[in-house]
Amino acid sequence: MGEERKALTAPQAAEGYAGDISPELAGQWLAGGQAVLVDVRTDAEREWVGFVPGAVPLAWKQWPGMAINPGFDEGLRAAVPPGGKVMLLCRSGVRSIAAARRATELGVQAYNILEGFEGDADAQGHRGQRGGWRLRGLPWKQN
Template sequence: MQPLPPSGAHQGTYAGDVSPELAWRWVQSGEAVMVDVRTDAEREWVGFVPGAVPVAWKQWPGMALNPTFDQQVREAAGGKKLVLLCRSGVRSIAAAKRATELGLEAYNILEGFEGDPDADAHRGRKGGWRFRELPWRQN
């Protein structure tokens, strides 16, 4: 499975979109580093992927941009491509665009950790890392 090119307005601004399964294969093979761009609160309350590097794109509370994102994401890459994870695959697009501007090879993980909301506005039932039964833990 190959990565999909960025869609719509994002075309050409980052390396592409990958399925959760492909992202996990890349991480397991050692060719990519997973960066979880969700807030510390989200990782604590909702769950996290063991081994993912936590580098918040925006910080709780207030959701202000993380002023140390650039430095942290460069350090996380370590010369490998990045696969970026957020709640639903939106913030990770913005983070992938920024990482690309920094000269890194960065991919957005489609569906994010929780996926899109279902008809009852509940996440985790319609796509996402957890829904796909990939490794995750909860405190």
């Protein structure tokens, strides 16, 4: 059972990047072609947990060791057209903040997607019940 809350209909102010947006608003922007969605989770996360159709896969950190992806800047520049905006998605909305700050440093209008793909862990340490892209009923697939 998901938690009840009112979806944000506009970006919230954030430090170091354009803003935080709700999964629902990100879904609207993606469907309307208003922004590029970049999934910054690892390849394994996308493969095993699920992915958003139409999202650009570009890890912020790489497994194992979770070192910063040396190809992130180049990949982001290739994914987002000049003057375009990007929405960054990770597991719970933490790595995507760092990626949004880096995108901003590169001159890209960047937004962090709150809650990420899976949301926060619950009392049992399980994800998928406390927010996130999947729980909000937005489009996703699993291999």
